[in-house]
Amino acid sequence: MYPFTKKTVLLSLNATFLAAATAFSASANAQETLHVYNWSDYIADETVANFEKASGIKVVYDVYDSNEVLEAKLLAGKSGYDLVFPTARPFVDRHIKAGIYQKLDKAALVNYQHLDGDILKSLADIDPDNAYAVPYMWGTTGIGINVKKVKAILGDEMPLDTWSLIFDPKISAKLAQCGISLMDDATEVFAAAHAYKAENNNDFSNKSIDAAAETVRAVRGNIRYFHSSQYINDLANGDLCVAHGYSGDILQARDRAAEANNGNEVAYFAPKEGAVVWTDVMVIPKDAPNPKAAHTFINYLLQPDVIAPITNYVAYANANKDATALIDEGVRNDPGIYPPAETRANFMVLKTPTDKQARTMNRAWTRLKTGQ
Amino acid sequence: MNPSLSGNNPLAKLSGRGLLIGAPWFWMGVFFLLPFLFIIKLSLSEAALMQPPYLPFIREIEDGLVTLVVNFGNYSLLFEDPLYWKALLSSIEIAAIATLVTLLIGYPMAYAIAKAPKAWRLPLLMLIILPFWTSFLIRVYAWIGILKTNGILNDALLGLGLIDQPLEILYTPTAVYIGIVYSYLPFMILPLYATLIRLDDTLLEAAADLGCPPWKQFLTVTLPLSLPGIIAGSMLVFIPVMGEFVIPDLLGGPNTLMIGKLMWTEFFNNKDWPLASALAAVLLVVLIIPFVLWQHFEKRLEMRQ
Numbered sequence: 001m002y003p004f005t006k007k008t009v010l011l012s013l014n015a016t017f018l019a020a021a022t023a024f025s026a027s028a029n030a031q032e033t034l035h036v037y038n039w040s041d042y043i044a045d046e047t048v049a050n051f052e053k054a055s056g057i058k059v060v061y062d063v064y065d066s067n068e069v070l071e072a073k074l075l076a077g078k079s080g081y082d083l084v085f086p087t088a089r090p091f092v093d094r095h096i097k098a099g100i101y102q103k104l105d106k107a108a109l110v111n112y113q114h115l116d117g118d119i120l121k122s123l124a125d126i127d128p129d130n131a132y133a134v135p136y137m138w139g140t141t142g143i144g145i146n147v148k149k150v151k152a153i154l155g156d157e158m159p160l161d162t163w164s165l166i167f168d169p170k171i172s173a174k175l176a177q178c179g180i181s182l183m184d185d186a187t188e189v190f191a192a193a194h195a196y197k198a199e200n201n202n203d204f205s206n207k208s209i210d211a212a213a214e215t216v217r218a219v220r221g222n223i224r225y226f227h228s229s230q231y232i233n234d235l236a237n238g239d240l241c242v243a244h245g246y247s248g249d250i251l252q253a254r255d256r257a258a259e260a261n262n263g264n265e266v267a268y269f270a271p272k273e274g275a276v277v278w279t280d281v282m283v284i285p286k287d288a289p290n291p292k293a294a295h296t297f298i299n300y301l302l303q304p305d306v307i308a309p310i311t312n313y314v315a316y317a318n319a320n321k322d323a324t325a326l327i328d329e330g331v332r333n334d335p336g337i338y339p340p341a342e343t344r345a346n347f348m349v350l351k352t353p354t355d356k357q358a359r360t361m362n363r364a365w366t367r368l369k370t371g372q
Numbered sequence: 373m374n375p376s377l378s379g380n381n382p383l384a385k386l387s388g389r390g391l392l393i394g395a396p397w398f399w400m401g402v403f404f405l406l407p408f409l410f411i412i413k414l415s416l417s418e419a420a421l422m423q424p425p426y427l428p429f430i431r432e433i434e435d436g437l438v439t440l441v442v443n444f445g446n447y448s449l450l451f452e453d454p455l456y457w458k459a460l461l462s463s464i465e466i467a468a469i470a471t472l473v474t475l476l477i478g479y480p481m482a483y484a485i486a487k488a489p490k491a492w493r494l495p496l497l498m499l500i501i502l503p504f505w506t507s508f509l510i511r512v513y514a515w516i517g518i519l520k521t522n523g524i525l526n527d528a529l530l531g532l533g534l535i536d537q538p539l540e541i542l543y544t545p546t547a548v549y550i551g552i553v554y555s556y557l558p559f560m561i562l563p564l565y566a567t568l569i570r571l572d573d574t575l576l577e578a579a580a581d582l583g584c585p586p587w588k589q590f591l592t593v594t595l596p597l598s599l600p601g602i603i604a605g606s607m608l609v610f611i612p613v614m615g616e617f618v619i620p621d622l623l624g625g626p627n628t629l630m631i632g633k634l635m636w637t638e639f640f641n642n643k644d645w646p647l648a649s650a651l652a653a654v655l656l657v658v659l660i661i662p663f664v665l666w667q668h669f670e671k672r673l674e675m676r677q
Binding site for chain 2 (some may be wrong): 066068069071072074075076077095097098100108181184223224225226237238239352355358359363364366368369370371372
């Protein structure tokens with residue numbers, strides 16, 4: 001999960017008030033306190049309460065819904081958080097370079113052995129020896145589809161696991177009336193556009209950025225909105241036909257539509273031309289007030305029987321190889337959550353652009369969205 | 373008479389007055405000038421990958437040797453890249469149109485309240501102020517439910533058979549205008565009401581006695597005399613709308629380009645705090661212009677009287 005969204009204002013305001021309120025109540029007793037800052041809807045209902053019972057540590061749990069909000073707090077310094085959950089690329093990559101995290105004390109993480117070695121290896125290029133970051137969940141960015149409505153428009157023969165639903169001007173023109181949304185995220189959208197055109201998605205030159213922007217501009221008129229979380233509701237309610245979004249979010253939309261029994265059948269596809277794969281990790285800020293408690297919480301989350309119910313709840317795959325057997329069969333066998341090998345072969349790992357390249361991308365993105 | 377007391381008196385008076393005048397100056401200094409100087413300082417530094425994400429203004433190059441590094445690059449980028457002045461122009465346009473619409477809706481409402489029987493005025497004013505008791509964010513969110521494709525408005529219009537196809541209002545500039553006019557209407561009505569209620573009715577009677585028809589009474593007496601209210605209301609709407617972020621973000625479509633949203637992008641997506649600060653400084657300068665014009669106008673009005 002990576003980008004920024006619109007609930008941000010609300011969420012960060014909430015978080016501030018919560019932090020203020022809880023800081024006050026915490027000072028009343030001398031109990032040990034842990035300040036956690038995580039994505040919204042990214043943990044099971046019981047997890048925190050169970051941890052508090054098991055450890056005696058009081059958890060102050062705040063949520064955000066964009067890496068950018070988290071990043072702004074961390075870079076400003078003295079965030080007061082002991083444990084945060086940013087996305088590895090490009091965020092943790094540049095945060096490690098900026099020196100804002102502290103090294104893990106692996107001796108305190110006895111459950112570290114349960115982690116999937118392949119996922120640890122996949123992070124080693126940005127975090128040598130996995131010194132700073134512990135992987136939490138991973139997922140992909142692909143497309144969510146209202147199956148019945150899209151089939152009614154394009155016919156039964158049209159394959160649905162392809163970016164051409166969005167980036168082929170002829171096809172997206174047919175779907176426009178029914179509603180197409182793109183994420184409000186330059187990195188994700190440009191990576192998808194590069195994948196559709198079979199271009200190198202790790203080339204951040206001006207020429208490459210212009211090419212991706214051109215691909216999007218050709219279908220700009222067919223896009224209803226750019227947003228990174230609104231599509232969950234709209235897909236579930238039938239207000240959208242095609243949404244570019246995170247695997248777990250689209251699967252939540254699918255489950256909500258099924259619960260509401262409103263006739264909308266939502267499905268997630270990781271497009272065959274390539275889907276971005278990302279990993280969210282747990283890291284401890286350098287100025288964390290209570291790094292010891294942060295280690296205790298990480299170690300708790302590394303227990304297979306703790307992380308498995310979280311995956312059941314959030315519909316994202318965890319990085320714990322010993323937890324897979326404990327996960328509900330329906331979740332474990334869901335190709336949207338645990339994709340088969342042939343789908344994994346098409347996953348794209350994004351490199352981190354330099355700050356200057358990232359700014360060029362974001363400014364090109366603003367121009368594109370606003371039609372300038 | 374005690375000479376020491378009489379000698380103290382003017383001093384005591386002076387310090388009392390000084391305190392009274394000093395309090396707002398102190399307030400402005402601490403909560404406006406100081407933060408603004410921080411912004412200016414930040415806007416002259418350079419973004420960098422560190423904590424906090426910019427290079428300090430004053431750097432130590434060798435032991436004790438300090439250098440002051442001033443970077444005007446952020447300001448020059450604002451003028452070189454058309455995106456920024458287009459966003460500024462677009463914000464001015466949106467704020468101007470929204471202010472005009474708010475005035476056209478707010479004036480008759482303020483007028484009606486001022487002319488209403490005395491017992492009605494307070495309840496009517498309460499109805500204007502009442503929405504403030506709910507959070508601004510919640511009220512803007514409510515408009516999403518009203519305006520969306522399968523929302524309350526479209527359902528009602530479809531149900532009444534007035535339209536065959538749902539109207540696409542949400543995520544368009546129209547939705548932004550609806551949101552702004554709705555949210556800022558009280559700021560227009562209250563100063564207008566305050567001016568209109570103080571109008572001397574005998575002036576209208578005199579005009580009527582001299583044979584002036586009601587519409588001309590309004591144009592030549594009421595309207596000019598309510599000008600201070602119109603200007604105060606328009607400033608209260610125009611200035612905050614210029615920097616508005618929440619309404620275009622929640623209700624606006626991707627093509628709503630406003631300076632507030634651009635600042636958000638620079639601050640959060642680009643981690644470019646210095647550029648965002650430069651944008652804020654430029655916005656402030658642009659907003660000071662109508663304020664200076666207002667003061668100038670007020671002075672002229674006073675001189676005429």
